[in-house]
Amino acid sequence: MSECIFCRIVAGELPADVVYSDDEILAFKDINPAAPVHILIIPKRHISSLGSVKSDDIPLLGRIMHRISQIAKDRCPLNEYRVITNIGKSCGQTVDHLHFHLLGGRKFD
Numbered sequence: 001m002s003e004c005i006f007c008r009i010v011a012g013e014l015p016a017d018v019v020y021s022d023d024e025i026l027a028f029k030d031i032n033p034a035a036p037v038h039i040l041i042i043p044k045r046h047i048s049s050l051g052s053v054k055s056d057d058i059p060l061l062g063r064i065m066h067r068i069s070q071i072a073k074d075r076c077p078l079n080e081y082r083v084i085t086n087i088g089k090s091c092g093q094t095v096d097h098l099h100f101h102l103l104g105g106r107k108f109d
């Protein structure tokens with residue numbers, strides 16, 4: 001069994017409120033939302049963070065960005081939103097599996 005909680009969600013070992021899934025990407029609601037829309041978009045394959053992507057990952061990253069854009073079109077008022085990824089503990093990364101936060105539905109300064 002993986003120790004990575006997001007790999008465990010991908011494997012179906014932990015529950016998640018899934019909003020999108022295909023063979024390589026999963027999107028689910030953040031358990032502790034910081035905005036009315038707070039969705040995490042992850043590759044199903046374990047990649048630790050944006051800091052460890054390789055050139056082979058470029059097509060996958062492009063598809064993740066496109067998927068974020070599609071999810072946001074459906075869920076974020078005015079198609080306005082924020083996308084964040086944290087890299088490393090000192091910058092707020094608490095789960096060591098690459099994820100993009102899609103935040104929307106409120107004003108950000």
Ligand code: AMP
Pocket residue numbers: 005014016028029030031032033040085086092093094095096
């Ligand atoms: P980060 O701090 O950038 O690593 O973001 C990790 C995010 O994962 C946080 O916003 C957490 O609320 C969220 N999170 C942690 N565990 C779960 C879970 N089991 N289901 C959904 N979101 C989670």
Ligand code: ZN
Pocket residue numbers: 004005006007008045046047096097
């Ligand atoms: Zn993982």
